[in-house]
Structure formats: C-alpha cells, structure tokens
Amino acid sequence: MTAVLPERPARPIGGRLVDQFEYGLDAPICLTWELTYACNLACVHCLSSSGRRDPRELSTAEAEAVIDELQRMQVFYVNVGGGEPTVRPDFWHLLDYAIGHDVGVKFSTNGIKLDKDRAEQLARTDYVDVQISLDGATAEVNDRVRGTGSFATAVRALENLAEAGMRDVKVSVVVTRENAGQLDEFKALTDRYGAQLRITRFRPSGRGADVWDRLHPTQAQQRELYAWLLANGEQVLTGDSFFHLSALGEALPGLNLCGAGRVVCLIDPVGDVYACPFAIHENFLAGNVRDEGGFQRVWQSSELFADLRSPQTGGACTKCAHFDACRGGCMAAKFFTGLPLDGPDPECVQGYGETALAARDKELATPRSSVDHSHTGPVRGRPTLLGIPAIPAKLCDESPLAGADLG
Amino acid sequence: MPTTAVAFDPSLPWQKARSVALRPEPFGALVYHFGNRKLSFLKSRTLVAVVEALAEHPTADATLTACGVPEAQRGTYVKALADLARSNMIEARTSLPPATRRLAADACRQADQPEDS
Numbered sequence: 375m376t377a378v379l380p381e382r383p384a385r386p387i388g389g390r391l392v393d394q395f396e397y398g399l400d401a402p403i404c405l406t407w408e409l410t411y412a413c414n415l416a417c418v419h420c421l422s423s424s425g426r427r428d429p430r431e432l433s434t435a436e437a438e439a440v441i442d443e444l445q446r447m448q449v450f451y452v453n454v455g456g457g458e459p460t461v462r463p464d465f466w467h468l469l470d471y472a473i474g475h476d477v478g479v480k481f482s483t484n485g486i487k488l489d490k491d492r493a494e495q496l497a498r499t500d501y502v503d504v505q506i507s508l509d510g511a512t513a514e515v516n517d518r519v520r521g522t523g524s525f526a527t528a529v530r531a532l533e534n535l536a537e538a539g540m541r542d543v544k545v546s547v548v549v550t551r552e553n554a555g556q557l558d559e560f561k562a563l564t565d566r567y568g569a570q571l572r573i574t575r576f577r578p579s580g581r582g583a584d585v586w587d588r589l590h591p592t593q594a595q596q597r598e599l600y601a602w603l604l605a606n607g608e609q610v611l612t613g614d615s616f617f618h619l620s621a622l623g624e625a626l627p628g629l630n631l632c633g634a635g636r637v638v639c640l641i642d643p644v645g646d647v648y649a650c651p652f653a654i655h656e657n658f659l660a661g662n663v664r665d666e667g668g669f670q671r672v673w674q675s676s677e678l679f680a681d682l683r684s685p686q687t688g689g690a691c692t693k694c695a696h697f698d699a700c701r702g703g704c705m706a707a708k709f710f711t712g713l714p715l716d717g718p719d720p721e722c723v724q725g726y727g728e729t730a731l732a733a734r735d736k737e738l739a740t741p742r743s744s745v746d747h748s749h750t751g752p753v754r755g756r757p758t759l760l761g762i763p764a765i766p767a768k769l770c771d772e773s774p775l776a777g778a779d780l781g
Numbered sequence: 782m783p784t785t786a787v788a789f790d791p792s793l794p795w796q797k798a799r800s801v802a803l804r805p806e807p808f809g810a811l812v813y814h815f816g817n818r819k820l821s822f823l824k825s826r827t828l829v830a831v832v833e834a835l836a837e838h839p840t841a842d843a844t845l846t847a848c849g850v851p852e853a854q855r856g857t858y859v860k861a862l863a864d865l866a867r868s869n870m871i872e873a874r875t876s877l878p879p880a881t882r883r884l885a886a887d888a889c890r891q892a893d894q895p896e897d898s
C-alpha cells in the first residue's frame with residue numbers, strides 16, 4: 375500500500391506579494407541569529423529565556439561557516455541578537471566577517487559594551503545597524519522589567535553612538551502595559567539622539583510567558599496604540615509586530631502576515647533552527663545548522679517549514695470579516711497561551727481572543743519551552759517587577775559568562 | 782555612490798544598478814540594494830530576465846522586445862522599470878568610450894604615483 379501524502383496547495387502565479395510569501399521563499403528575508411544565551415541582564419520578559427551561556431554554542435569557525443552559507447544563499451542581512459551578543463568574545467570578529475561576506479548585520483544590544491571606542495568603530499563600519507533595547511522611556515519604568523541601571527547603560531550607549539556620528543541607530547521598545555502610555559516620550563527620546571524608534575509586540579515567549587498576564591497591553595491600550603501607529607507609523611519601524619491590529623480598520627505599514635518558517639526564522643546559539651525567534655519550542659524546531667546540508671537544507675527541505683508554507687484555510691478566523699488584514703494574528707502568541715493555532719490571537723481586537731482564553735481547559739497546562747538559560751543565581755540589579763528585592767550591585771558578581779573565555 | 786533617481790526614459794540605455802543584487806525566487810526575484818539597504822521584489826520571471834538583460838541592449842525598449850514582452854503588456858513593464866529607476870534599483874547607463882576611460886586612469890596614475898612610468 376502506498377502512503378497517501380496530504381496534498382500541499384500549489385503556489386499561485388502572480389498576485390499579491392503577501393500571498394506569495396505564504397508559500398515561502400528560497401531563503402529567508404527576516405533571519406534572526408542569536409549568538410549566545412549569555413546575558414548580563416535578566417529582563418523579566420526575555421523571549422529566549424537567556425542568562426547563562428550554553429556550552430554547546432557555535433564556535434567561531436562554525437559561525438563563520440554559517441555566514442559563508444548565508445552569503446551563498448544571498449541572505450543579504452541578518453538580525454543578530456541573544457542573549458547579549460556583544461558579550462561573545464568573538465562578536466566583533468564575526469561582525470566584520472559577516473560584512474566582509476555581503477551579509478549585513480543589524481544587532482540588538484542592551485548597550486553594555488558600547489563605550490566610546492566601540493561607538494567610533496561602529497560609526498566607521500558600513501553595513502551595520504545598531505539597535506538598543508529599551509522598555510521604558512524613563513529609568514523607573516524601564517528598570518522594573520530590565521533591571522536596575524539598564525536604562526542608564528542604554529542611554530550611555532546612545533550618547534556614545536550619537537557622539538561618534540553613528541547614523542540610523544534604532545531604539546527598540548517592546549510595548550507593555552507599563553510603557554504603552556509613553557510612546558510620545560519614546561519618540562522624543564529617540565529624536566534627541568537622532569535615532570529611529572522601533573516598537574514591537576510583547577509576546578508570551580520565553581520568560582515573557584510568566585509575566586504576560588500582567589504586562590500585555592489592555593484592549594484600550596491596543597486601540598490607542600493603533601491610533602498612534604496610524605498617526606506616526608511612517609516614522610516608526612514595526613516589522614510584523616502589529617498586523618493583528620489591522621482588524622481595527624486600515625492596514626498598518628509593515629509586513630502583514632505571520633512569516634514564521636515562510637520568510638522568517640531563527641538560528642539559536644546552539645545552531646537550532648526555529649520557525650521564528652518567538653517560537654523557541656520543540657514543536658517549531660526544524661533542524662540544526664550542524665546537520666548534514668546545513669542551514670540551507672533545513673530552510674528548504676524541513677517538513678515543518680513545508681507545513682507552515684501554505685495559506686490557512688480552516689479554523690474560526692477564516693470566517694472572520696477581518697481575516698484578510700489580520701490573518702489570525704501571531705502563531706507564537708496563540709501557542710504559548712494555549713490557544714489553537716487556527717483560531718484567534720489572544721489579543722484579537724474583536725475580543726474573540728479573550729473569549730477563547732476564558733474557554734481554555736483549566737486542566738491543560740499551557741505549553742512551555744524546555745529551552746531555558748535563565749540565571750539560576752542572584753543577578754546584579756535584578757528587575758523588581760516580580761517583587762524580588764534588588765540585590766546591591768557590589769555584593770554579587772556572578773558572571774553571565776561563567777565558563778566563557780572573555781577577551 | 783549610485784546615481785540619484787532620474788526620470789525613466791525607455792529609449793535610453795539602462796542597467797541593473799551596480800550595488801544591486803538579484804536573488805531568484807519562485808515567483809520572480811528579490812532585489813537588494815547594498816547601498817541604501819532597500820529590499821524590493823520582482824513579481825514575474827520575465828521582469829527578472831528584463832532587468833538582467835538591460836545592460837546588453839542599446840535601450841530599455843529594445844530589451845523588452847528582445848525578452849519577448851507582448852505589446853499589450855509593455856505599459857506594465859515600463860511602469861515596473863520606472864518604479865525600479867525611482868528606487869535606484871536600475872540606473873541609466875553611461876558607457877564611457879574606452880578612450881576616455883584610459884585617459885582618466887592615466888591622469889590618476891600621474892597624480893598618485895609620480896615615480897611610476
């Protein structure tokens with residue numbers, strides 16, 4: 375007997391780009407590469423549950439091999455993150471290596487290593503973009519989730535970059551219940567340093583799942599955010615963050631579909647390839663760059679990605695009048711809140727998400743990632759959101775890089 | 782630096798901009814400009830062929846003919862090329878006569894390396 379394989383719908387010829395994107399591309403256009411799970415901070419909402427370095431992280435030579443492959447596949451730029459990528463001793467080498475191989479780099483950092491010298495070095499380098507993470511327009515709001523002193527570190531990095539003449543610096547903000555009212559302040563702050571504001575959606579990924587109930591924006595805040603984006607959207611970067619808000623009316627600028635495994639993916643520090651940086655979970659693990667055939671084989675031939683590369687045809691959302699704009703929202707947000715992937719987003723602006731959340735089976739635990747590199751010991755300047763008292767800076771010196779050879 | 786955007790005239794010679802790379806995709810190609818880091822898409826394979834072939838023909842019009850673009854679709858293709866010109870993905874070709882080029886190189890050499898030759 376021959377096995378009957380489920381038919382995969384064939385790619386249409388012509389038509390809108392978003393429809394083409396649903397069928398995937400030969401290489402990603404939004405590739406995130408997290409270089410290390412090590413981080414000097416312990417943000418409460420870290421999407422990758424970072425903290426401690428993983429001993430299996432890619433070596434310098436392996437990372438170079440990935441870059442060579444990206445060059446061959448014509449992946450023209452990558453979003454580098456972590457953990458805190460700049461604490462990898464070979465970070466600056468890999469940056470130069472990538473740029474030298476036609477792979478531009480945009481890296482996200484909390485600013486810890488961006489002193490005046492590094493700022494000048496970056497300003498001299500073509501083809502690199504820096505993105506500083508900040509989750510409050512004031513130290514008070516920021517440090518509660520990112521840790522005491524982290525606002526000052528980020529602002530110092532911004533000052534150094536501005537002084538060095540670095541252009542197109544980005545400030546990346548995860549919109550939460552606590553900072554949603556600060557959008558104008560964020561805009562003013564970034565303008566002050568000649569930087570550009572990028573706001574992204576808070577998703578219940580990594581440690582974010584633990585604080586999602588407390589921190590995700592309320593329905594009222596989402597409506598205000600939507601209005602703010604309509605008024606300011608052209609000057610603010612959002613990536614694919616807020617397309618679920620399109621169901622409120624007009625489509626917002628940006629990528630309006632879930633690109634997971636289609637145009638988006640993540641290479642994690644140990645080389646595992648996931649459908650999306652917000653989906654670090656075995657269900658979305660497509661392979662590893664160390665496997666035979668490398669990243670290209672994973673991207674082009676994995677079963678998981680093939681499954682993700684077709685338009686959604688069933689489920690409650692396909693019957694919704696807003697489906698064409700909203701497309702059912704974010705896969706990761708649904709998954710980590712225990713909702714079905716073909717149903718509404720937990721933050722569905724039509725309110726169906728809340729209904730679905732309320733109807734969840736209380737007996738069933740929400741899925742959790744087994745990948746967790748959170749600090750286990752005390753951390754300097756620990757965030758206070760969770761009510762754990764801050765540890766005085768000097769008393770504790772646990773290094774996030776225990777075991778790493780710091781240059 | 783690439784030239785600044787010029788109005789698109791299909792009766793002139795054009796080429797894919799020198800800082801632009803095309804990545805083939807099932808529906809056409811992804812266009813990437815290494816200078817301004819803009820990403821764009823070519824939504825048909827014929828358009829990809831046209832962009833690649835621009836440099837080999839005396840004019841953009843001639844390229845369209847050579848690539849077999851049907852008369853009825855010419856307008857669409859000219860518009861697509863005009864969009865690409867506006868975003869600097871293709872550039873007007875100014876093939877300098879070889880003599881001029883040699884002269885420029887010589888001038889350089891004289892200025893920089895007087896001990897040479």
Ligand code: SF4
Pocket residue numbers: 614631632633634638650651652653703704705706707
């Ligand atoms: S899972 Fe969510 S974050 Fe990831 S690509 Fe889809 S919409 Fe974007």
Ligand code: SF4
Pocket residue numbers: 618621690691692694695696697700701702703717718719722723724725726727
């Ligand atoms: S029901 Fe689904 S498609 Fe409709 S607005 Fe909500 S999430 Fe979007």
